[in-house]
Amino acid sequence: MTKSSAINAESAAPSVSALTGALTIRADTLSVVTAERVELTDVTDRVCDLVAASGVREGIVSLWSMHTTCAVFINEAQRALHADIKRLLETMVDRHADWMHNDPQHSDCDRVNADAHLRAMLLGHSLTLQVTAGEPVLGQWQRVLVAELDGPRSRTLRVQIMGIS
Amino acid sequence: MTKSSAINAESAAPSVSALTGALTIRADTLSVVTAERVELTDVTDRVCDLVAASGVREGIVSLWSMHTTCAVFINEAQRALHADIKRLLETMVDRHADWMHNDPQHSDCDRVNADAHLRAMLLGHSLTLQVTAGEPVLGQWQRVLVAELDGPRSRTLRVQIMGIS
Amino acid sequence: MTKSSAINAESAAPSVSALTGALTIRADTLSVVTAERVELTDVTDRVCDLVAASGVREGIVSLWSMHTTCAVFINEAQRALHADIKRLLETMVDRHADWMHNDPQHSDCDRVNADAHLRAMLLGHSLTLQVTAGEPVLGQWQRVLVAELDGPRSRTLRVQIMGIS
Numbered sequence: 001m002t003k004s005s006a007i008n009a010e011s012a013a014p015s016v017s018a019l020t021g022a023l024t025i026r027a028d029t030l031s032v033v034t035a036e037r038v039e040l041t042d043v044t045d046r047v048c049d050l051v052a053a054s055g056v057r058e059g060i061v062s063l064w065s066m067h068t069t070c071a072v073f074i075n076e077a078q079r080a081l082h083a084d085i086k087r088l089l090e091t092m093v094d095r096h097a098d099w100m101h102n103d104p105q106h107s108d109c110d111r112v113n114a115d116a117h118l119r120a121m122l123l124g125h126s127l128t129l130q131v132t133a134g135e136p137v138l139g140q141w142q143r144v145l146v147a148e149l150d151g152p153r154s155r156t157l158r159v160q161i162m163g164i165s
Numbered sequence: 166m167t168k169s170s171a172i173n174a175e176s177a178a179p180s181v182s183a184l185t186g187a188l189t190i191r192a193d194t195l196s197v198v199t200a201e202r203v204e205l206t207d208v209t210d211r212v213c214d215l216v217a218a219s220g221v222r223e224g225i226v227s228l229w230s231m232h233t234t235c236a237v238f239i240n241e242a243q244r245a246l247h248a249d250i251k252r253l254l255e256t257m258v259d260r261h262a263d264w265m266h267n268d269p270q271h272s273d274c275d276r277v278n279a280d281a282h283l284r285a286m287l288l289g290h291s292l293t294l295q296v297t298a299g300e301p302v303l304g305q306w307q308r309v310l311v312a313e314l315d316g317p318r319s320r321t322l323r324v325q326i327m328g329i330s
Numbered sequence: 331m332t333k334s335s336a337i338n339a340e341s342a343a344p345s346v347s348a349l350t351g352a353l354t355i356r357a358d359t360l361s362v363v364t365a366e367r368v369e370l371t372d373v374t375d376r377v378c379d380l381v382a383a384s385g386v387r388e389g390i391v392s393l394w395s396m397h398t399t400c401a402v403f404i405n406e407a408q409r410a411l412h413a414d415i416k417r418l419l420e421t422m423v424d425r426h427a428d429w430m431h432n433d434p435q436h437s438d439c440d441r442v443n444a445d446a447h448l449r450a451m452l453l454g455h456s457l458t459l460q461v462t463a464g465e466p467v468l469g470q471w472q473r474v475l476v477a478e479l480d481g482p483r484s485r486t487l488r489v490q491i492m493g494i495s
Contacts, residue, residue, distance in 0.1 A: 018356040018384070020495070023329060025223045026183040027297060054183070058355045060392060060492065062225060062295050066304035068241050074455045076398050080430035080437040081447055088423065088448050093253065100245035107245040117246055118253050121288065123451065125239045125307070128293045128458045130392050130490045132357060137488050139396035142455070158302050160295045162225065163492070164353060165185070188494060190388045191348040192462060219348070227390060227460050231469035233406050258418065265410035272410040279414050282405055286415065286453065290404045290472070293458045323467050325460045327390065327493070330350070
């Protein structure tokens, strides 16, 4: 799928790589169906599959949650740690505080989900990962986690891969 | 404005699109003049206008706050929720704690704005959004919000659009 | 090093620049050796050097921490403020709470570092900065800070520069 790429001969150091070519952009969507109100899902393997299918060898992959109350972030895939993450979110943002967003006098939202908005804001709605050799760059223990914060729902991430194929 | 782009005929699935072409990069700035110390401004429409004006159809748009005490993040544009966001920031980072940054013995900053630095750190100073069909990719309720945390001030965001035109 | 770039003559406003050309991608790594358990390191100058060495004049630079317990974020380089940042992290995420990740009954991790995972999640593991005129775009007081949260360790950031050279 390579068009006009070429290894840059100036790069001697082993940690350095350089490439020049045309830009390829491919976009996909990734769905996550959740069963709990607050739920973490590891989508790393699915992101890797989409990157591989794009044919892009060097570049970036952008992950974007299409929802205000669904976040995407990096951490380890361990059940005990995921329980700690949920506990921290509950401590930092009390679901049952008297948030204005949950008050019919001030808000037309009937989901009573202010905590979900606030928790997603702290985790973030997107990630931009590097791609090399056709794979996302991740550390040994790093996994891409989607945080459902107002489920159960069906959620969509937009996945865009940009780079040299 | 297209140079050498071409739809990738291999992409059969309806959610998939792929394009190859030359890279176009355009940069602009966006100003926000604030009236309060802590204030949220919805700049979504202005970002959309800049993306449209760039001629880039597929790619990314990077939003970068040029200030340590001004953040940019995603959430819903609702007055009640914005009040909740301000309240959460006040709870998580107490303005009147004895921060060293506010102590003339340790700091040459006379703005007494440690809270603004810490709150911006939690919200983040930048976003990288996807662009498709000449528009930023956003979910139904997602808006791009600028958080003034040490106003009133005049603030600048750098907006860079990169992709295939 | 320019291949086929050209200033877009349509752009009259002083804040606007536009360029079209081939895509160059270069990747490097950046090491940070830490001496404390929680430690902030300013890597701005080293990122600037890598961007300059890449030959990319307009584009983006992605910084990615290869570790779950090491974050990268933007703030001012001031010793007093860095003390405040550490204090806030300690307040928001109590190291000595009974986290499940630290409990041998639930976790095979012997580092007892749940707090480091949770603190990194709040700061974020990556940044995507804009590049213009061969330099990262940063505000007057903005510095790129690496947060060691479970040191002392040797840490690696992957630095990828993408754009028009």
